[in-house]
Structure formats: structure tokens, C-alpha cells
Amino acid sequence: MGRYAVFGQPIAHSLSPRIHAAFGAQLGIALDYRAIEAGRDGFAARVAAFARDGGRGANVTLPLKQDALVLCADLSERARRAGSVNTLIRVGDGWHGDSTDGAGLLRDLRERHGFDSCGRRVLLLGAGGAARAAAFAFADAGASELAIANRTFDRAAELAQAIGDAARAVALDELEALGRFDLVVNATAAGHAGTSAALPRSLLDADALCYDLSYGKAAQAFLDAARRAGASRASDGLGMLVEQAAESFAVWHGTRPETAAVYAALREG
Numbered sequence: 001m002g003r004y005a006v007f008g009q010p011i012a013h014s015l016s017p018r019i020h021a022a023f024g025a026q027l028g029i030a031l032d033y034r035a036i037e038a039g040r041d042g043f044a045a046r047v048a049a050f051a052r053d054g055g056r057g058a059n060v061t062l063p064l065k066q067d068a069l070v071l072c073a074d075l076s077e078r079a080r081r082a083g084s085v086n087t088l089i090r091v092g093d094g095w096h097g098d099s100t101d102g103a104g105l106l107r108d109l110r111e112r113h114g115f116d117s118c119g120r121r122v123l124l125l126g127a128g129g130a131a132r133a134a135a136f137a138f139a140d141a142g143a144s145e146l147a148i149a150n151r152t153f154d155r156a157a158e159l160a161q162a163i164g165d166a167a168r169a170v171a172l173d174e175l176e177a178l179g180r181f182d183l184v185v186n187a188t189a190a191g192h193a194g195t196s197a198a199l200p201r202s203l204l205d206a207d208a209l210c211y212d213l214s215y216g217k218a219a220q221a222f223l224d225a226a227r228r229a230g231a232s233r234a235s236d237g238l239g240m241l242v243e244q245a246a247e248s249f250a251v252w253h254g255t256r257p258e259t260a261a262v263y264a265a266l267r268e269g
């Protein structure tokens, strides 16, 4: 039976083992997918032990996505650009690193929220690993404008510069002056501390979508801020979680699972 895992800290409440077990059952693929607790100190040793035990692939989550980069013998283009790895694939004696976050986000936006990013104005909050993956995915999808705001402005500026003409860094205290957006994405970890950037009402078009990459309690502060700003459509990132998992599953097993039933089951709790 193929061995797979998700590494992170904290990891006990990860939904990934449940998601991958459901995908495997759906497609008749026997797999053993476990959650392995690892902080930054012990990560490399735990991944090496996992490889010795026959591990074929792994997901990597907070706080390890940048550490995973340096474990890899080579990287996909999307992982290299994002500067973060959420998917490890065993190839020979080493790891190939990939990033499925951007593709998972775009697919959730398109399939579950009917949002096509091409030609749309997008405001992205955050400049960490997930924000970088999202930013390149929006640029590739043809977003007409990508404004990036982050607590540490220089990281937003560096990301906007890496993307090029379609992107610009904006200050968090200037959001009111930016005009209206079709999509506002929160890719910060602020929600884990129960906070969110304030969203001025002037940001949102009548049918604008507000989207937090986090889910559960961590998404609440941003979703509340979105509703206060008049958003009629606001979503957490549970759909992205399922879609990035399906993308990783496809990389490992060569076939993409259906996600609707798994998503519905997770929503029910």
C-alpha cells in the first residue's frame, strides 16, 4: 500500500488524511495517508525517516512550506515561483517539490463560486507562501489588475515586482482610495489570531466576492469584515483545501478525483 503523509505543526486536526482517504476509496486506490507532527527543527529528519519507510509522497503545511523547498532535488515551475512547496513527490532517491495551492484556489473560485479571474480586478491581502502561489495563479489566469497589500509592505512590493506589469503593491492604510474590486482575497494568517484588515465599503463592487484562504474559526474575522463592508458573497477556503488536495492526488496517482461529495461531507462536519 502506498505511503503518504501531511507534515505540519500543529497537525492533529488536519483534514488532509480524511480527504485523501475519501479520494482513494472513490478511485479504488489503496493508500495509507497519515498526519505527522513536525516543527521546523525536526522536519528534515522526519521526512528522511518517512522516505526510508517507503513514503512516496507528502503534503507540507504551516510552518514548513519554505523549509520543504530546500529538501527538494528539483522543483516545478509553480513551486519555484511561489517560493513554497506543499507537495513532495518521491523520484528516485530524492524529492520533487510542487505547489498546488494556486491551482486549487483558481479551481475552487471557478467551479464553486463561478468566478473566472480573467480580466478581473483582484485585491490580494498577504505576501507569504500562499499569497505568492495565489498571485502567480491570478497573473497566469489573466487578471487585469492585481493589487497586493501586506503588513510588511516590502514583501508585497517584492512580490508585485516578481509578477510584473499586472501587479502593484499598495499600503494597507490606502485601501479606501483604490476603487472597486471584483475579488478580495485574504491570504494572511491574521485570522489565526482572530483579526482581519478593515475593509472599506468603497472596495467592493455590488457582486464582488470576498474569499479567505483559511477556513473554520480562522476565517471568521475576515468574513465578518467582508459583510460589514457590504459583501453579498463571502467564502472561506474549505473548497480550496479540497481542490489543492485533489491536485496533489493527481500528481501522485495520475488521476484527479471528483471533489463535490468530499467537499459536501466536510461542510457537514
Ligand code: NAP
Pocket (backbone or CB within 6 Å): 062, 065, 101, 104, 125, 126, 127, 128, 129, 130, 131, 150, 151, 152, 155, 187, 188, 189, 190, 192, 193, 195, 213, 214, 215, 218, 237, 238, 240, 241, 242, 244
Ligand atoms: P505564511 O507564509 O506564514 O504567510 C503569512 C502571511 O500572513 C504574511 O503575509 C504575513 O504578513 C501575514 N500575517 C501573519 N500574521 C498576521 C497578522 N497578525 N496580521 C496581519 N498579517 C499577518 O503563511 P501561508 O502559508 O501563506 O498561509 C496563509 C494563510 O493561508 C493561512 O491562514 C493558511 O492556513 C491559509 N492557507 C490555506 C490553504 C487552503 O488550502 N485553504 C492553503 C494554503 C494556505 P508579514 O509578511 O507581515 O509577516
